[in-house]
Amino acid sequence: MxxxxxxxxxxxxxxxxxxxxxxxxxxxxxxxxxxxxxxxxDANRVNVxxxxxxxxxxxxxxxxxxxxxxxxxxxxIWPFYDDMFGSYFFTELMKGVRDVVxxxxxELILLYPANEPLDEFYRRILNKTYIGGLMxxxxxxxxxxxxxxxxxxxxxVNARYEDPEINCISVSNRRGxxxxxxxxxxxxxxxxxxxxxxxxxxxxxERLEGYKAALKENGLPIxxxxxxxxxxxxxxxxxxxxxxxxxxxxxxxxxxxxDEMALGAVKAIREKGLEIPRDVSIIGFDDNPICxxxxxxxxxxxxxxxxxxxxxxxxxxxLMEGKEKxxxxxxxxxxxxxxxxxxxxx
Amino acid sequence: MxxxxxxxxxxxxxxxxxxxxxxxxxxxxxxxxxxxxxxxxDANRVNVxxxxxxxxxxxxxxxxxxxxxxxxxxxxIWPFYDDMFGSYFFTELMKGVRDVVxxxxxELILLYPANEPLDEFYRRILNKTYIGGLMxxxxxxxxxxxxxxxxxxxxxVNARYEDPEINCISVSNRRGxxxxxxxxxxxxxxxxxxxxxxxxxxxxxERLEGYKAALKENGLPIxxxxxxxxxxxxxxxxxxxxxxxxxxxxxxxxxxxxDEMALGAVKAIREKGLEIPRDVSIIGFDDNPICxxxxxxxxxxxxxxxxxxxxxxxxxxxLMEGKEKxxxxxxxxxxxxxxxxxxxxx
DNA sequence: TTGAAAGCGCTACCAA
DNA sequence: TTGGTAGCGCTTTCAA
Numbered sequence: 001m002x003x004x005x006x007x008x009x010x011x012x013x014x015x016x017x018x019x020x021x022x023x024x025x026x027x028x029x030x031x032x033x034x035x036x037x038x039x040x041x042d043a044n045r046v047n048v049x050x051x052x053x054x055x056x057x058x059x060x061x062x063x064x065x066x067x068x069x070x071x072x073x074x075x076x077i078w079p080f081y082d083d084m085f086g087s088y089f090f091t092e093l094m095k096g097v098r099d100v101v102x103x104x105x106x107e108l109i110l111l112y113p114a115n116e117p118l119d120e121f122y123r124r125i126l127n128k129t130y131i132g133g134l135m136x137x138x139x140x141x142x143x144x145x146x147x148x149x150x151x152x153x154x155x156x157v158n159a160r161y162e163d164p165e166i167n168c169i170s171v172s173n174r175r176g177x178x179x180x181x182x183x184x185x186x187x188x189x190x191x192x193x194x195x196x197x198x199x200x201x202x203x204x205x206e207r208l209e210g211y212k213a214a215l216k217e218n219g220l221p222i223x224x225x226x227x228x229x230x231x232x233x234x235x236x237x238x239x240x241x242x243x244x245x246x247x248x249x250x251x252x253x254x255x256x257x258x259d260e261m262a263l264g265a266v267k268a269i270r271e272k273g274l275e276i277p278r279d280v281s282i283i284g285f286d287d288n289p290i291c292x293x294x295x296x297x298x299x300x301x302x303x304x305x306x307x308x309x310x311x312x313x314x315x316x317x318x319l320m321e322g323k324e325k326x327x328x329x330x331x332x333x334x335x336x337x338x339x340x341x342x343x344x345x346x
Numbered sequence: 347m348x349x350x351x352x353x354x355x356x357x358x359x360x361x362x363x364x365x366x367x368x369x370x371x372x373x374x375x376x377x378x379x380x381x382x383x384x385x386x387x388d389a390n391r392v393n394v395x396x397x398x399x400x401x402x403x404x405x406x407x408x409x410x411x412x413x414x415x416x417x418x419x420x421x422x423i424w425p426f427y428d429d430m431f432g433s434y435f436f437t438e439l440m441k442g443v444r445d446v447v448x449x450x451x452x453e454l455i456l457l458y459p460a461n462e463p464l465d466e467f468y469r470r471i472l473n474k475t476y477i478g479g480l481m482x483x484x485x486x487x488x489x490x491x492x493x494x495x496x497x498x499x500x501x502x503v504n505a506r507y508e509d510p511e512i513n514c515i516s517v518s519n520r521r522g523x524x525x526x527x528x529x530x531x532x533x534x535x536x537x538x539x540x541x542x543x544x545x546x547x548x549x550x551x552e553r554l555e556g557y558k559a560a561l562k563e564n565g566l567p568i569x570x571x572x573x574x575x576x577x578x579x580x581x582x583x584x585x586x587x588x589x590x591x592x593x594x595x596x597x598x599x600x601x602x603x604x605d606e607m608a609l610g611a612v613k614a615i616r617e618k619g620l621e622i623p624r625d626v627s628i629i630g631f632d633d634n635p636i637c638x639x640x641x642x643x644x645x646x647x648x649x650x651x652x653x654x655x656x657x658x659x660x661x662x663x664x665l666m667e668g669k670e671k672x673x674x675x676x677x678x679x680x681x682x683x684x685x686x687x688x689x690x691x692x
Numbered sequence: 693t694t695g696a697a698a699g700c701g702c703t704a705c706c707a708a
Numbered sequence: 709t710t711g712g713t714a715g716c717g718c719t720t721t722c723a724a
């Protein structure tokens with residue numbers, strides 16, 4: 001621990017004693033009024049409130065926390081994505097979180113490992129006694145065992161874990177993918193390829209499952225040569241799309257597991273001199289704003305990102321308050337957004 | 347204030363007394379060791395450290411803050427941009443902040459007005475006694491007078507204010523624009539249009555100034571019909587670009603005050619059946635990753651975003667520590683990134 | 693170099 | 709419905 005701290009503007013703020021004196025009551029009564037807890041005669045309440053406003057009194061949260069051993073801050077482990085899409089995803093997610101956390105005057109404390117082993121990081125933050133719960137977006141990471149063992153409630157966003165202990169909230173990736181592919185099938189497509197996402201994480205796995213299930217249940221064969229191994233990022237999708245366009249019989253449609261990959265695919269398709277949707281229909285996933293900026297606008301599967309953030313925050317608070325027990329597994333519905341990148345095949 | 351708090355895992359953590367007992371010293375000595383302040387015999391220091399690790403002791407920050415009246419948390423007012431570019435900008439900015447704040451084990455506390463007047467918001471957060479300083483990204487907002495009057499140090503990022511009291515850090519928008527336009531001039535362009543950003547904020551104003559200065563100092567006329575009024579967003583740039591392409595004598599080059607607007611402009615140019623850079627050279631600003639994804643790749647002016655975040659955080663900490671006085675005005679250099687969207691004119 | 697002890701501002705118990 | 713008061717866990721004098 002270091003010394004680089006600032007002396008606080010000492011004596012500047014009135015304390016609970018000042019308010020009590022001003023209102024001619026005890027500090028206990030002031031505390032009751034401030035916390036809106038316990039019974040106080042109306043006249044006294046008014047006096048206290050007046051004194052509070054006259055003195056511009058604000059409670060000292062450190063003192064309150066120390067005395068009460070209560071917490072209401074939410075820790076947030078921020079993933080710091082490198083790409084625009086990830087940044088956008090996280091900002092959208094945070095909007096949902098914001099809308100439930102800030103009106104309650106709860107605090108969001110940003111947490112991030114600082115050149116330290118993850119175990120140490122978790123040990124450190126879990127010991128911050130004023131953090132009542134943790135929200136995490138882990139990407140492909142597992143839930144750290146130290147966190148799992150702790151008695152702090154936490155919820156993992158945008159992931160699905162089988163482990164019944166882990167609270168998590170995600171979107172219906174499997175169904176979203178299923179519906180997208182089914183849409184292509186209904187348009188008459190028979191040779192439908194896919195570029196799937198990273199299979200290290202649930203969304204990647206589930207979107208591929210959805211693709212396969214849609215084909216299967218509609219009596220279409222699952223062909224390995226039509227399944228390209230992606231990782232959610234543009235570059236690889238570009239390369240894989242080029243390969244998909246080298247097979248003997250071209251696919252007439254491609255389900256691409258992220259809009260970012262769709263961008264790469266579009267590039268590849270154009271370089272091959274083909275046109276969307278005339279030669280190839282494509283369909284993405286995420287509904288990133290970029291979809292509407294391309295020619296043609298990309299049909300995609302919308303995820304309710306900020307809704308997921310909102311729900312996660314609500315559940316987090318309920319967990320902290322003990323109004324909700326663990327083992328939460330939520331899945332939010334996706335929605336197919338039809339634009340101009342798919343065409344019917346006769 | 348509400349009651350929705352959680353009883354803390356009471357008694358779970360060892361306190362400074364436990365450590366003192368274990369190490370056979372007083373709590374004062376433990377405190378000295380923990381804070382690495384004051385003199386302690388080596389033998390005792392070792393004992394204390396061993397006790398700390400044996401008991402897995404972590405100091406209670408609330409108690410520490412209450413006793414010391416010291417703070418080391420940094421409040422952060424997050425703009426929550428709506429678009430991908432803004433999200434990306436902010437994430438990049440935060441990477442710089444992260445790299446200096448977290449290794450010091452300082453905390454970043456997210457702040458945001460909750461359906462409340464801004465004055466009330468600032469009054470509320472400025473009274474949080476554990477927040478030692480504030481970093482803000484204000485967009486087009488002014489610095490709130492309540493914040494200005496407070497004695498909490500703060501720094502505004504990505505903006506430049508004349509007011510000598512306001513600490514701020516920004517990039518050399520004027521010079522960046524100047525260099526971009528000068529580059530076009532050197533390529534032989536004479537009819538250079540611009541789509542400028544919002545003139546409500548400094549970057550908008552300065553990039554326009556840079557454009558004009560470059561023309562002027564190179565003996566080129568400043569023509570109003572070549573100056574289009576933008577707002578940094580795509581849509582308006584699309585519309586303005588269409589108009590710019592309707593004048594009698596087409597501009598051969600356009601300096602566009604943001605890459606996001608460049609996207610809109612590209613769309614407009616293509617719709618008119620023109621090609622970049624054959625018919626029109628364009629140059630953007632920001633160096634958003636999308637620049638390299640377009641055909642052709644867009645020449646642009648790179649801003650050192652995360653560098654700005656890093657510097658802002660460093661200055662913030664120095665301000666909090668009293669190692670730096672107020673009145674900070676920093677400007678970071680931009681850099682012209684030449685790609686494929688400009689061509690020489692003979 | 694050390695320890696004792698007086699707070700920091702608040703909560704929550706208990707008695708009135 | 710109230711007030712008195714004992715802590716909460718730590719820092720920081722002050723004296724030894």
